[in-house]
Amino acid sequence: MNKLYRHSILVLLLVSLLAVYGCSSGNGNNNAASGADASAPGTAEPAPENLASELRFPLAQQVPTLDPHLSLNTNVYVTLNIFEGLFAFDANFNPVPMLAESYDLSEDGKTYTFHLRQGVKFHNGKEMKAEDVAASLNRWKSLTGRAQASLGESEFTIKDDYTVGLALSEPRNDIISQLSHVLNNAAILPKEVVDAAGPDGVKEYIGTGPFKLVEWKQDQYVHVAKFDDYQSVDTPASGLSGKKEAYLQDIYFDIVTDSATRFSSFLAGTYDYVDVTLDNLPQVEGLEGVKVNKNLGSDINLVFNKKSPLFSNIKYREAVAAVLDADEILLGTVNSPDLYRLNPSYMYPENTTWYSEAGKENYNQKNPDKAKQLLQEAGYSGQEVSLLTTKELGGSFYNATIVLQKELEAIGVKTKLDINDFATLLKKRADPNAWDIYVGLFTMPSTPSQLLYLNPTYGFAEDAKLAELTKQLTAASTTEEIKAANDALQQYEWEYLAAVKIGDTYSQSATRDKLSGLTTLAGYPNLANTKLSQ
Structure with a gap:
């Protein structure tokens, strides 16, 4: 008769030690990841009769x-x-x-x-x-x-x-x-x-x-x-x-x-929580009763359409990976070196169970000469590369994509921007005939098996070895098995290139001191325990 393992040994069986989103504590913001309280440190708990109801x-x-x-x-x-x-x-x-x-x-x-x-x-x-x-x-x-x-x-x-x-x-x-x-x-x-x-x-x-x-x-x-x-x-x-x-x-x-x-509505007092851009930052820094929060949020990945005429060929994917300058793309996306970090892993370093540096030699190569050589080997003859993007979501997807466009055209790749509203982008992304490359910000998954771009339905990563390595990873149980399977999967991903990791980004928000108990996770708010003083 098989033994039954109770929830008390969840971690041993499911190996779900997951990413701690954020380098700083006590903050919560849009597109950020934190489980911390958004109230100011040391703020006294408001009496029930002093709480707002709305x-x-x-x-x-x-x-x-x-x-x-x-x-x-x-x-x-x-x-x-x-x-x-x-x-x-x-x-x-x-x-x-x-x-x-x-x-x-x-x-x-x-x-x-x-x-x-x-x-x-x-x-x-x-x-x-x-x-x-x-x-x-x-x-x-x-x-x-x-x-x-x-x-x-x-x-x-x-x-x-x-x-x-x-x-x-x-x-x-x-x-x-x-x-x-x-x-x-x-x-x-x-x-x-x-x-x-x-x-x-x-x-x-x-x-x-x-x-x-x-x-x-x-x-x-x-x-x-x-x-x-x-x-x-x-x-x-x-x-x-x-x-x-x-x-x-x-x-x-x-x-x-x-x-x-x-932002203007926040300054006027309509809102007690708002996302903050770099341009707006000086207006809230040092503002009485307001604190600025910075949290690690999304990671940026470049996803290839593995069914496109060009990028079904691994040489073209390798060429793009070779030319990418991650610093340039990240800086173009968030506009400040304080709001990004380089990371060759598909998991955050804080996620000690799943973090791996396998394959990091292929990360952030900044090697246009190698890229040109790979294009020549692939037989590139001026075909146009469609870059799927949107100006919505604060412009992050678009900003990253136009930097990528500049890097590709610098090595002789002809490109076109396909700019859509986000709903249309999602529909096109599911169509193997509609795009070549997509750059986006991703909510960090809790396990590698949740990486969208390893899924055959997302970028069309239909590869037997990738599927087998993913299967071995999800079947692993001991710490040693997990590490070996995780390293093998990431090493192969950097060779197969279903996607290319660009790096991790931070974002900022502002909250008023009278707002307490607000927590966010991956940028999404849990308002259940939130209190607002009148």
Whole structure:
């Protein structure tokens, strides 16, 4: 009879020691990653009678959907406060049970049994049970590429009212991390809501979180309110996990796409939290009652379309990797040497389990002569390279891409910029006939198996050896096995070049001292324990 391993040895079985996002503590900001409190150090806790009941929080983008299984980027700012999953990441990106009470894993690493918390209520008053969990997670899996890659044909099944099973065809050490990820979040919704979902998403936005949806006014705001029947866990609050208590009665997520308007509204007192550009930094530095936060946020990667006529040829990918000047691209993106760092690994150095320097000899080569030689060997004859980008998201994608364009044209590569709104960019990126190179900022994954560009559906990395090395990585269990498998995968990635790592970026925000308890993770806010003094 196989032994069952309880959640208490999660780290040993799932090897989910994950990235600590950020070199500095005590900060939270847009596009940053921190589990720290955004309140000023030493600020006294406001008395309950001195607390404001309403907070307005500015969003830099439109909200295309509130369906948590489809949510990316700005809409996650909202959905993570409405919906919850079986697990959530703490401040160090370790998965912690939320709607799950515990789980068992069979000795062969293939069978998961999830034990659900009892008495948890949805916003419509219904108690959450196994039928809701199974329906939600099977839909999530069908819509999420990284989940499909991990779960294969496996389905979540109902064992009893408070128990859900998952039987895999092979052992995987990343399942709990997949269930905790902030993007395309594995949120639990009522079964009837899942069953009624159409191709554009669910029709009702009902979760179990500390806030419930009141009104979504397109292009203006999303209004959520305190859910009085919220059932919190009693573990310490950390990141997106642990105890949650809604001190705010109402939150308005205002859609303010113009950065100058967001910042001027912050200065005018409309907002108590705002992203800060370098141009705006002098206006908030030293401002009484305001602190500036800097946090490690996204990493920048150049992704090749491996089905394009040119970049299906490894020589062309090698040529691009050879010419890249990471410092130049990073500086062109964030405009300050203080807001980036070089990093040859697909994980942050803080993530000691998964950080690797294998293949670093191919990083940041700055070698145009080598690049020209590789182009000659490949037979380049002036074909145009399409660079897919957008000016949205603060211009970061576009700024990185125009620096890349300059570096490519310096070695004789003819290029064109294909500039789109972000929604169109996403559609084109999924089309193998629509682009050649895409440069973007990525929310750092918690495990290498979550790297989008290693997935055949993202940049079309259909390579047998890459798939086999990824499989060996997710099946590893001991520290030694993990290191060997991780080094092998990263070494091969630097040879195969599904993507090229450029580096890691920081961003800045400003918060008022009267705002306390706000935490962010990978830039996404947990407003559950946030207090605002009047």
